[in-house]
């Protein structure tokens with residue numbers, strides 16, 4: 184039997200049909216739905232007079248447009264001020280009721296960002312194909328799933344047929360060897376990877392993250408890394424199953440129970456790349472050399488260790504890079520060769536599907552405890568990824584740590600990760616953000632995003648500028 188990669192196994196286990204031109208039909212086990220990319224899909228079903236092919240494979244929750252302000256939130260959908268946002272969330276509610284799709288609605292404590300909610304509920308399980316009309320679906324690959332984002336017409340296709348037309352990607356292995364230093368987290372690992380391979384480095388590949396650093400990493404950390412596989416150009420990021428993966432799902436509401444649990448675990452344990460499996464590309468990185476990272480520009484690959492100075496234009500690899508750096512400097516209002524630690528912050532955002540899980544909030548709170556947000560920082564906010572993360576954090580008293588330091592403690596949603604709700608940057612403002620995208624206007628028109636880990640964002644909030652959290 185030929186040795187297979189994890190990706191090959193997941194692919195082969197779901198392949199329904201392959202055509203001569205290489206296009207394939209794969210079976211989809213789970214579809215997650217949110218309010219932004221599902222309305223036309225449901226509309227398409229209605230027009231064609233179709234029903235979902237396998238209703239219980241779908242699950243929905245509103246996340247992008249929901250207000251995170253406590254007072255606004257008490258009014259439910261009616262509390263959403265922006266009309267388009269309100270209609271989207273209402274439409275998701277209506278469609279779920281009409282078709283019978285289970286929805287964690289705005290009042291449900293299980294509501295949250297789809298990529299936080301899926302694993303938390305055990306709706307995402309090892310070995311599944313998971314899709315969502317959302318590019319950060321790669322997050323679920325942390326559980327050895329074949330998970331990727333799809334477009335709205337594909338959302339409709341999956342609703343109607345439970346299948347998807349796909350072409351197989353090539354296999355890439357990114358190994359981060361050795362051990363991370365203290366204060367260096369999963370977010371720093373993935374930013375360092377993107378800094379090295381670039382935002383096109385993974386194009387055409389399904390990336391498996393391997394090596395000691397990922398074996399040592401928590402499931403939350405693995406999700407953070409896979410979440411940003413898309414920012415490295417790949418649609419898919421994965422980590423092989425180990426004991427941690429299996430333990431994560433024990434007792435989760437939608438995870439298999441009793442006899443089915445043992446059978447599932449037996450299958451899950453096969454979800455690793457075989458010895459000698461062929462990878463089309465292998466990249467090795469020394470984990471010990473990774474420092475806390477800060478993005479300085481308008482692409483995740485414009486990223487540096489916190490100890491660095493911003494690049495001189497003369498060091499650009501070519502004219503294309505020089506131009507993009509020049510433009511980024513202009514947009515970000517920064518000067519070449521200035522130290523990263525000289526970047527001052529107007530706002531701090533701890534949240535998003537990259538870093539809003541309990542471990543992220545604990546890491547931020549550990550830095551913040553007993554300290555206060557700098558007077559020069561206009562707003563610092565913590566937005567838990569789901570109602571259950573919020574509840575857990577409150578049970579641990581983390582909310583009190585945040586509030587005592589001057590942070591706002593918000594309701595779950597995508598929030599300031601993207602300017603689709605009331606949480607936005609003003610033009611020219613610099614934000615230390617634990618999210619995953621930093622292109623122009625991402626967090627609000629003219630807003631300037633710096634991608635960092637929760638611990639680095641927390642330290643920046645206290646200091647008012649970036650600081651090396653390892654010595655803070």
Ligand SMILES: CC(C)[C@H](C(=O)O)[C@@H](O)C(=O)O
Pocket residue numbers: 219220247316317318319332601
């Ligand atoms: C709105 C949605 C389609 C989008 C995505 O696909 O990723 C959003 O979640 C994002 O992060 O930009």
Ligand code: SF4
Pocket residue numbers: 246247296317319535536537596597600601618619
């Ligand atoms: S938190 Fe941000 S990246 Fe994640 S799904 Fe929401 S908008 Fe997209």
